[in-house]
Amino acid sequence: xxHRGAKLSxxxxxxxxxxxxxxxxxxxxxKITVQSKLSDKSTRFSESVIRGMTQLCLRHNAINLSxxxxxxxxxxxxxxxxxxxxxxxxxxxSITWGAPAFRDAxxxxxxxxxxxxxxPDRNVxxxxxxxxxxxxxxxxxxxxxxxxxxxEPFYENYGPDTIISGAEPVYVALQETSASxxxxxxxxxxxxxxxxxxxxxxxxxxxxxNNPLGKVFTHDELQEIADLCCExxxxxxxxxxxxxxxxxxxxxxxxxxxxxxxxRTITVSGLSKAYSMTGWRLGYVIAPEALTNAIxxxxxFLTVGAPHPLQRAGVVALNLPPSYHKALVAKYDKNRKLxxxxxxxxxxxxxxxxxAYYIMTDITDFGFPDDTAFAHWLVKEIGVGGVPGxxxxxxxxxGRTKFRFMFSMADDILAEACERLMQIKAKI
Ligand code: PLP
Numbered sequence: 001x002x003h004r005g006a007k008l009s010x011x012x013x014x015x016x017x018x019x020x021x022x023x024x025x026x027x028x029x030x031k032i033t034v035q036s037k038l039s040d041k042s043t044r045f046s047e048s049v050i051r052g053m054t055q056l057c058l059r060h061n062a063i064n065l066s067x068x069x070x071x072x073x074x075x076x077x078x079x080x081x082x083x084x085x086x087x088x089x090x091x092x093x094s095i096t097w098g099a100p101a102f103r104d105a106x107x108x109x110x111x112x113x114x115x116x117x118x119x120p121d122r123n124v125x126x127x128x129x130x131x132x133x134x135x136x137x138x139x140x141x142x143x144x145x146x147x148x149x150x151x152e153p154f155y156e157n158y159g160p161d162t163i164i165s166g167a168e169p170v171y172v173a174l175q176e177t178s179a180s181x182x183x184x185x186x187x188x189x190x191x192x193x194x195x196x197x198x199x200x201x202x203x204x205x206x207x208x209x210n211n212p213l214g215k216v217f218t219h220d221e222l223q224e225i226a227d228l229c230c231e232x233x234x235x236x237x238x239x240x241x242x243x244x245x246x247x248x249x250x251x252x253x254x255x256x257x258x259x260x261x262x263x264r265t266i267t268v269s270g271l272s273k274a275y276s277m278t279g280w281r282l283g284y285v286i287a288p289e290a291l292t293n294a295i296x297x298x299x300x301f302l303t304v305g306a307p308h309p310l311q312r313a314g315v316v317a318l319n320l321p322p323s324y325h326k327a328l329v330a331k332y333d334k335n336r337k338l339x340x341x342x343x344x345x346x347x348x349x350x351x352x353x354x355x356a357y358y359i360m361t362d363i364t365d366f367g368f369p370d371d372t373a374f375a376h377w378l379v380k381e382i383g384v385g386g387v388p389g390x391x392x393x394x395x396x397x398x399g400r401t402k403f404r405f406m407f408s409m410a411d412d413i414l415a416e417a418c419e420r421l422m423q424i425k426a427k428i
Contacts, residue, residue, distance in 0.1 A: 049156065049388065050156065063383060063417040070276035085308075128306050130270035135161050140298050141266075148202060153402075209252075211358055236255050240269045274317075282306055359404065361403050363401055364401045
């Protein structure tokens, strides 16, 4: 067989030439299985179930009570400030860890609202949403073998976040328990929580108010978690994106405000929910200086920075008076009561959530084989979408009888959804 530099004229006939050409082609571009090129990490989690439910709702023209997108628009003065910032020329990168005026406004809000004294130059990193904030924080602290404690049901990003950052998740269940006033609350078993801590624990993730349960952690619960963090010398990472959405005059308590937690808390939050601007991607991370330096490095190489003109407008948002949040919470409270009442009448078992805009229900009484079967039936037969409870659990069986709805929806659409839900019993 001729060597690789052969010309066509070296071959005895066309067949020999074709065989040679094919062999060269094979050598130059060997067949690869693209699948085998994927990272192990990318195969350890799947697409978001919630976004999948949104697609299903679109296909069947169902009312989508699955994805937590706010029904409202950002306040007009904040939108005007964004347009003005673009016109004024704030169209290039800001300082990677955040425009000074925005960091000042965040530090002011953290110091007064969250009771965490915050220095804009030492403690604040502005990120592309709290989603990036959580990941940058984990990337800044995780080493191989580190464990992260996560309460379940959880916000679905925390599992993939731990995998991407290389941490090992350790799950603690939040379960229904009867309180002394006979109301049902979700809380953890103190022994299970203590057993989750070990010498390998790097941090515990807290989400208050919680998605998907609407649970607001009490002072006693946060104190117990804080004591364990001190005993095991680990950090608390707290996602407080729903901090302004708490009902019945309950207070929002940041674990970072507890005296012994000042130096061991990373607080993640953002403007997405409180100002109905999930598409603006404005979030932030508050941490002690040494941690902030590491978080800023991760953030810089992940995204460089959050949108500069929108950070300018974020200053206007953060300076809105408390009456703005009161009015928004009043709207959500109306929706919360309407949906809980109608879900109960329709045959779901559920409690009024204490915060955020989700209701976790129990669907046992409908007799479906599992939550996914129920989700598909509800979209196709009733025309309403929600989220199968198992997608919020690592131990899927814990969520198989559960189903989440969200209630950030325009009044008329929510009313229509309630009417549709009333047909469930007749259609089963
Ligand atoms: N954290 C929780 C608990 C959420 O429910 C959500 C969105 O649904 C986010 C974070 C994402 O927030 P952001 O838009 O700031 O990335």
